[in-house]
Amino acid sequence: MLKAPQRPADEPTVRLRLPASLTAPSEPVFVDSSGRRLLWLRLALFGVAIACVVFVVALVLSVTAGGVSPSVAASIPTTASK
Secondary structure: OOOOOOOOOOOOOOOOOOOOHHHOOOOOOOOOOOHHHHHHHHHHHHHHHHHHHHHHHHHHHHHOOOOOOOHHHOOOOOOOOO
């Protein structure tokens, strides 16, 4: 098994200093004290959940409804284009 090379004790450790613009801020960046952002997020997720439920219900109904015989499909009136 290979071992990681050991650094001599007298070799200095290199530490890089990042500019102040790249360090983590001491205050939160996004503060939403009114709660509007959270409300919009909840409404959007609720809308997506409703759309998913409608899709699953339509899928289940289409699978459980059974097939349509060709004679029934042929008897459905169609609108003629003029």
